[in-house]
Amino acid sequence: xxxxxxxxxxxxxxxxxxxxxxxxKCDATQPSCKRCTxxxxxxxxxxSRRGGLDKAALLRRKQRLEQxxxxxxxxxxxxxxPQHHVPGSATSNELPAGMLDRFSTNLGLSTxxxxxxSPLGSMDLAxxxxxxxxxxxxxxxxxxxxxxxxxxxxxxxxxxxxxxALKHVLxxxxxxxxxxxxxxxxxPYYDIAHGALSSGTLPKSPWTVQAFVLMAFAEYYSDxxxxxxxxxxxxxxxxxxxxxxTRGFAGAYGEGDAVLEESWRRTYYFCAFLxxxxxxxxxxxxxxxxxxxxxxxxxxxxxxxxxxxxxxxxTWQDYYMxxxxxVEYVYSSLVYLLxxxxxxxxVMRTFVRLGGIIxxxxxxxxxxxxxxxxSLLPICKRDPMRKDGTVDETMFLAHEMAAVxxxxxxxxLSSLAYSAEEMTTTTFISGVxxxxxxxxxxxxxTARTLKAIDMQTKLLSIPCAIEKHNMMxxxxxARLTAAQIAVCNVLLDDDxxxxxxxDRVRLSIGFLNSVGTIWPLAKKTAQDIKRISxxxxxxxxxxxxxxSQAVSEPAEIEIARDEVLWPLDPAAQIxxxxxxxxxxxxxxxxxxxxxxxxxx
Numbered sequence: 117x118x119x120x121x122x123x124x125x126x127x128x129x130x131x132x133x134x135x136x137x138x139x140x141k142c143d144a145t146q147p148s149c150k151r152c153t154x155x156x157x158x159x160x161x162x163x164s165r166r167g168g169l170d171k172a173a174l175l176r177r178k179q180r181l182e183q184x185x186x187x188x189x190x191x192x193x194x195x196x197x198p199q200h201h202v203p204g205s206a207t208s209n210e211l212p213a214g215m216l217d218r219f220s221t222n223l224g225l226s227t228x229x230x231x232x233x234s235p236l237g238s239m240d241l242a243x244x245x246x247x248x249x250x251x252x253x254x255x256x257x258x259x260x261x262x263x264x265x266x267x268x269x270x271x272x273x274x275x276x277x278x279x280x281a282l283k284h285v286l287x288x289x290x291x292x293x294x295x296x297x298x299x300x301x302x303x304p305y306y307d308i309a310h311g312a313l314s315s316g317t318l319p320k321s322p323w324t325v326q327a328f329v330l331m332a333f334a335e336y337y338s339d340x341x342x343x344x345x346x347x348x349x350x351x352x353x354x355x356x357x358x359x360x361x362t363r364g365f366a367g368a369y370g371e372g373d374a375v376l377e378e379s380w381r382r383t384y385y386f387c388a389f390l391x392x393x394x395x396x397x398x399x400x401x402x403x404x405x406x407x408x409x410x411x412x413x414x415x416x417x418x419x420x421x422x423x424x425x426x427x428x429x430x431t432w433q434d435y436y437m438x439x440x441x442x443v444e445y446v447y448s449s450l451v452y453l454l455x456x457x458x459x460x461x462x463v464m465r466t467f468v469r470l471g472g473i474i475x476x477x478x479x480x481x482x483x484x485x486x487x488x489x490x491s492l493l494p495i496c497k498r499d500p501m502r503k504d505g506t507v508d509e510t511m512f513l514a515h516e517m518a519a520v521x522x523x524x525x526x527x528x529l530s531s532l533a534y535s536a537e538e539m540t541t542t543t544f545i546s547g548v549x550x551x552x553x554x555x556x557x558x559x560x561x562t563a564r565t566l567k568a569i570d571m572q573t574k575l576l577s578i579p580c581a582i583e584k585h586n587m588m589x590x591x592x593x594a595r596l597t598a599a600q601i602a603v604c605n606v607l608l609d610d611d612x613x614x615x616x617x618x619d620r621v622r623l624s625i626g627f628l629n630s631v632g633t634i635w636p637l638a639k640k641t642a643q644d645i646k647r648i649s650x651x652x653x654x655x656x657x658x659x660x661x662x663x664s665q666a667v668s669e670p671a672e673i674e675i676a677r678d679e680v681l682w683p684l685d686p687a688a689q690i691x692x693x694x695x696x697x698x699x700x701x702x703x704x705x706x707x708x709x710x711x712x713x714x715x716x
Contacts, residue, residue, distance in 0.1 A: 132159045147424065160423050180276070250293030250300075251286070257296045260418070261509040261586035262333065263450075264382035265289070265326060267422045270375050281319070284327035287312050292334050296583075296634060306338075313347070322369055325355050326383045329390055336394065337587040337635040345394060352391050352404045360384040363411045374426035381429070382415050385454055392457060397591055399545045401464040410454075417448040418510075439492055446494045449510035456517045459485045463521060473550045474528050479561065482525045486518050500578060507580045513589055519571035520592045522564055523599055530562035532602040537651045543641040544591045546598055562607075565599060572596045573620050582630035590631045590638035597624035597645050601652050621649060 132149050134157055135142035142149050152159035255268040265285060266274065274280050291305035313331055318324050328351030336344035359365055361384060370377030388405045395403035413429035420426060435447060435455070462485060466478055490498075500512040528551050538546050572593065600620050608614045625645055632639030 130161060132161050134159060158425055160425060247290060250290045250297060250305075252293070253296045254289045254293035257584050258292050260584065261513070262330070262386065263418050263421065263510070264379060264386045265330065266375065266379050267424075269422075270424070281321065281323045284309075284312055284318070285323055285330070288327050288330045288334070292330065295334070295338070310343070320354060320358065322355075322358060322360060322365075322380055322383060325351050325358065325360065325387060326379075328354065329383065329387050332390055332394075333588075337590070337637045339636040339640065341637075348390050348394055349404070351387050355384060355387050356404075356408075360387070361405075361408055361411060363413060366412070375421070375424050378416060378421055378426050381412050382421075382450065384412050385410075385415065385450065389454070389457055392460065393588060396460060396464070397544065399547050401468045406461065406464070414454075415448055415450045418450075444494060446496065449497065449508050449514070452489075452493065452497055453510050453514040453517075456486075456489055456514050456521075459489065459521060460517065463525065467549070471550075474525060475551070476529075476557070479525045479529060482521065483564070486521055490518060500575065501580075507578060507585075509584070509586055512575060512578075513586045515571065515575055516589050516592045519568045519575070520595055522571075523568035523596055526561040526564040526568070527599055527602075529558065530565045531558050531606055532562060532565055532599055533606060534598075535602070535605070535648060535652055537648045538598050538601075541594075541644040541648075543637060543644050544594050546595060566603065569596055569600050569603065569620070573623065576623050576627050582627055583634050585627075585631065587631055587635045587638055590628055590635070590641050593624050593627055594641045594645055597621060597628075598648055600624065601645075601648055605652050618653065621645075621653070625649070 130144045131142035132144070132152060134152055135149065140151065142151060146161065148159035251271075252268070259265065259268070265271070271282070275282055275286065287305075287309040291302060291309045294300050294302040294305045309331065313324075313327060328347050332344045332348040332351060335341075335347055355361065358369075360380065365384075366377040366380040369380055388408070388410075391403045391405045395401070395406075410432055413431055414435060415421075416427055416429070430445075430447070434445075435451060438445060438447075459482070463482060466481070467474070470478060497508075497511055500508045500515060502508055528549055534546055534548050539548070576593070600617060604614060604617045604621070608617055625642060628638055628642035628645060632642050
């Protein structure tokens, strides 16, 4: 007689996303299931909504806690020598919170909570939660704009081993996390991180370079600019000493881990980006890595980096030949950011070669490069806002850089004069380079500067958490806002156009105020822009009341709206040309330029 007992069904707890979408069985093997391996497809798993650690990490944590409990039990069996309490001193169970925090943080890891009700145990537990939360805040608020350290899950796994080498990186991350955390002061964390990185016994490893780069970015926008420059120089010097700029470095120091190799590639590129950024802000066309060629393979997408599914790296040679490919290849956002940084480098080199003069040929060559960059962007990279409503912070910064490049080159040749207040700012330098008075077409350059301002307006209109934007954008926003204030002063002569322009200035000041709640330098930048606005805009007629006396309208020219094409298409659509009146012939005495009609 046949046995009709139902057979027990083996239930697979977790199937990969690819098998789920195809409605097929999945053996849930990680990191890649057998079906995806056989079909040569990328295999990814949905992150648990419950969060927490995976089984391997839980096992390591359990073993570590058991070992600590055994050591504590063994220690408790030993006779304890008598303790003599000295007035004014602290016993082992009465350590000051600041000293305990400093000791725990210097370990690079949170101190585990001890069993018992002693004051030391309760304080230790509180600090452990605080430190872990600071690292979480770092990855939530700061990491998306600076995605070169290990992703959070891989950082936790590595920090659980004994020789993790993360001590200095964790100290800097905790300090940055404390900057965003409203419930804890950040200065104690900075003192600890700065003291650790100032030690003369720092290991010469890429982890130290990573800590230096993080520290320099945060120091500069914490208004510790002198310290930031010194930290950046240390990062660059150590990176060159370790030969991080070579292609084989990532494999040599990657420990056979593709995620760690990707982190080293990203670390070097952010080190080079830091060196260039500090030079651009200070208007210094020379920096240490200016003439060091990019040899490191290109980074992958952040999503692949976070998931650990690192594809085979591509090279700069592949990227520079992308326009000839039959099938469009989408590179990572970091690659497009690095490419626009290369255009900044071209501007700096050409500026030096021309002896500090901007002429028509220079402006045209920069236009060509920026428009080639933008026209070759894939559709998914043309708008920093993703389909799910989140913002690609890397592309947001890249688009801001493209806008400020155009404004920097075209504004000196335009009708948008620099005010005296703009030349005395403390946080950014506008700079008025020499121009060739015989070749420029002032109206065309004014139109291109207006287009650059329009790009920024669309970017700042994207609905998102402003505080999570890359703080480097604050300097870019300030320079473009100064140009917008000049538009109000020079070009707009009717209430409607002036109202729109002032709204844009308010939008920019609001952006700087929001970033300034986190970063002190951005707060000072907002104060500089407010000072320029007060000096330039308070003397203009009110935008609410209609002027009783009609003024004669100057001759106007029509500006083609698509004269400078730009693929950015965020939701907000604000007409840059509303209320714009551009004179055919501008008074030379008013602007300090030679009139286009008199110069010929």
